[in-house]
Amino acid sequence: METGTPCTLCPLRRRRGFKPLDEPALAALQALKRGEMTVPAGGAILSEGETSCRLYTVLSGWAIRYKSLPDGRRQIMNILLPGDLVGLQGELMAAPAHGVEAVTEVRLCAFARSSLWDIFRGHPELGYDLTWLAAHEERLLDEALLSVGRRSAIERIAMVLVHLYRRAAAVGLERDGTVPFPLTQTHLADLMGLSPVHVNRTLQALRKRQLIRLHDGRLAIGDLSALRRVAEYWEQPAAQRPLL
Amino acid sequence: METGTPCTLCPLRRRRGFKPLDEPALAALQALKRGEMTVPAGGAILSEGETSCRLYTVLSGWAIRYKSLPDGRRQIMNILLPGDLVGLQGELMAAPAHGVEAVTEVRLCAFARSSLWDIFRGHPELGYDLTWLAAHEERLLDEALLSVGRRSAIERIAMVLVHLYRRAAAVGLERDGTVPFPLTQTHLADLMGLSPVHVNRTLQALRKRQLIRLHDGRLAIGDLSALRRVAEYWEQPAAQRPLL
DNA sequence: CGTTGATTTGAGTAAGATCAAGTCGGGTGG
DNA sequence: CCACCCGACTTGATCTTACTCAAATCAACG
Numbered sequence: 001m002e003t004g005t006p007c008t009l010c011p012l013r014r015r016r017g018f019k020p021l022d023e024p025a026l027a028a029l030q031a032l033k034r035g036e037m038t039v040p041a042g043g044a045i046l047s048e049g050e051t052s053c054r055l056y057t058v059l060s061g062w063a064i065r066y067k068s069l070p071d072g073r074r075q076i077m078n079i080l081l082p083g084d085l086v087g088l089q090g091e092l093m094a095a096p097a098h099g100v101e102a103v104t105e106v107r108l109c110a111f112a113r114s115s116l117w118d119i120f121r122g123h124p125e126l127g128y129d130l131t132w133l134a135a136h137e138e139r140l141l142d143e144a145l146l147s148v149g150r151r152s153a154i155e156r157i158a159m160v161l162v163h164l165y166r167r168a169a170a171v172g173l174e175r176d177g178t179v180p181f182p183l184t185q186t187h188l189a190d191l192m193g194l195s196p197v198h199v200n201r202t203l204q205a206l207r208k209r210q211l212i213r214l215h216d217g218r219l220a221i222g223d224l225s226a227l228r229r230v231a232e233y234w235e236q237p238a239a240q241r242p243l244l
Numbered sequence: 245m246e247t248g249t250p251c252t253l254c255p256l257r258r259r260r261g262f263k264p265l266d267e268p269a270l271a272a273l274q275a276l277k278r279g280e281m282t283v284p285a286g287g288a289i290l291s292e293g294e295t296s297c298r299l300y301t302v303l304s305g306w307a308i309r310y311k312s313l314p315d316g317r318r319q320i321m322n323i324l325l326p327g328d329l330v331g332l333q334g335e336l337m338a339a340p341a342h343g344v345e346a347v348t349e350v351r352l353c354a355f356a357r358s359s360l361w362d363i364f365r366g367h368p369e370l371g372y373d374l375t376w377l378a379a380h381e382e383r384l385l386d387e388a389l390l391s392v393g394r395r396s397a398i399e400r401i402a403m404v405l406v407h408l409y410r411r412a413a414a415v416g417l418e419r420d421g422t423v424p425f426p427l428t429q430t431h432l433a434d435l436m437g438l439s440p441v442h443v444n445r446t447l448q449a450l451r452k453r454q455l456i457r458l459h460d461g462r463l464a465i466g467d468l469s470a471l472r473r474v475a476e477y478w479e480q481p482a483a484q485r486p487l488l
Numbered sequence: 489c490g491t492t493g494a495t496t497t498g499a500g501t502a503a504g505a506t507c508a509a510g511t512c513g514g515g516t517g518g
Numbered sequence: 519c520c521a522c523c524c525g526a527c528t529t530g531a532t533c534t535t536a537c538t539c540a541a542a543t544c545a546a547c548g
Contacts, residue, residue: 067386067387067390069390069394069395069476070476071476073394073395074394075389075390075393075394077386077389077390088379094480094483095480097383097386097387097480098386116372117372120364120368120369120371120372120375121368124364124365124368124371125364127364127368127371127372127375128360128361128364128371130375131364131371131374131375131378134375134378134379134382135332135378137382138378138381138382138385139341141382141385141386141389142311142321142341142342142385143311143341144389145319145321145385145388145389145392146311146313146319146321148389148392148393148437149319149392149434149436149437150313150317150318150319150437151313151317152535152536153535153536184493184494184495185494185495186494190393192393193392193393193394194536194537195536195537195538196494196495197495197496197497197536197537197538197539198535198536198537200494200495200496200497201496201497201536202536204496232313232314232315236338236339236341239338396503396504397503397504428525428526428527429526429527430526438504438505439504439505439506440526440527441504441505441506441507441528441529442503442504442505444527444528444529445504445528445529448528
């Protein structure tokens with residue numbers, strides 16, 4: 001665990017799309033920061049059932065939040081991108097019922113979980129932001145549940161690709177019409193409640209229709225509106241989000 | 245909209261399972277309360293896409309929170325029971341992307357949404373509780389997503405029955421080994437991502453195995469541990485929850 | 489090279505959807 | 519009282535989507 005960049009210089013915070021924070025709040029946040037941490041690709045950030053005394057913000061890299069059944073079936077609940085909070089989800093102070101695993105190498109900004117309470121007391125606006133983030137995460141889950149419960153395989157895949165493209169672009173990962181895409185087809189399967197084989201065939205169908213391109217770890221969308229139409233997906237304009 | 249019971253006398257608040265609130269916090273809450281409201285069975289509490297300036301707590305009755313696709317397919321995100329908050333989910337101040345509908349007659353306690361900010365500023369402990377509730381809801385969604393994504397039909401139905409039984413019992417709805425169960429099989433289908441016909445056959449299978457009984461609107465569980473085993477479901481002990 | 493993980497392809501199958509009736513019970517109006 | 523209607527629940531038959539199993543390909547890497 002190293003000290004890392006001070007919050008005032010955090011490169012993420014500069015990005016459009018993140019709500020600017022005023023000087024005192026930033027200072028308070030800095031005071032709570034416990035350092036930075038790097039987890040290698042494939043490494044565990046949180047283990048299912050194990051309590052962590054830390055709370056993290058993803059600074060860079062991709063991670064997955066998942067739950068699994070005793071027999072090994074696994075469901076990915078969400079993909080974590082830079083700016084996302086790790087560890088808020090599981091019942092504020094209790095053991096999380098989910099694991100978090102790095103997909104690529106992940107850089108994290110760590111806070112002491114016990115300082116949560118200080119945030120609420122000392123900086124109500126940060127407490128509000130925290131709740132905003134929780135409500136936002138819930139909205140992502142709603143969308144995922146709708147997909148898995150009611151969309152067909154091709155709709156689900158189209159949906160998740162549009163959605164991840166937008167999220168990645170929103171945190172500045174877009175480069176000439178592509179975003180990095182480190183997920184394997186097995187990840188997509190576990191994310192959308194499908195088998196890996198079926199994901200493969202579905203991706204082929206989308207490629208054949210020229211809707212997407214997927215080359216050396218990057219994703220490009222051929223025809224956004226057509227892809228959205230396939231997914232029956234109309235996203236709401238993204239509000240500026242807080243960053244802790 | 246009537247004035248209703250003062251928060252200090254709220255019958256829900258007496259129940260074991262709800263965290264007691266101290267005098268000043270209770271008074272603050274009372275000050276924000278805008279009255280009570282009754283919605284008939286089948287009535288809309290929130291419409292998809294429509295902004296509401298209110299925030300509600302369910303006092304009695306059952307409701308569903310759902311999203312739907314343009315072609316009419318519907319996914320229920322959660323069942324709302326007494327003590328649950330309505331309207332926190334959708335991006336704190338923005339239009340909710342979901343609807344909420346009464347299943348039975350529902351009695352609601354209303355707050356002005358604009359007072360959310362006052363809560364955080366004036367009563368950090370209430371702000372914390374709010375976040376706790378959001379994190380808790382997220383946990384419910386996690387469980388639902390795992391079910392719909394990775395559990396078989398019989399596992400899903402077993403799971404949801406165990407889960408709803410516990411939740412209903414936790415808010416005092418249990419009477420000699422049964423809880424009220426106002427959901428139709430179509431509700432269960434929309435909740436678990438199945439067709440109504442298949443829900444019917446699956447319920448029959450559970451009944452044949454003596455695991456559940458479902459009579460005149462009440463649910464009884466024949467063999468809890470067996471039902472849990474079917475569902476591959478091990479729930480964590482319920483912590484005391486806050487009530488707003 | 490041999491190994492390892494990801495992707496691809498093919499063949500057979502099963503879980504659950506869809507379609508179509510039909511039943512049951514509780515109102516409602518004549 | 520009875521005919522009717524409506525919604526929820528049942529049942530049977532058929533069909534489709536997506537799963538499973540198995541094996542081949544491919545690229546990266548030591």
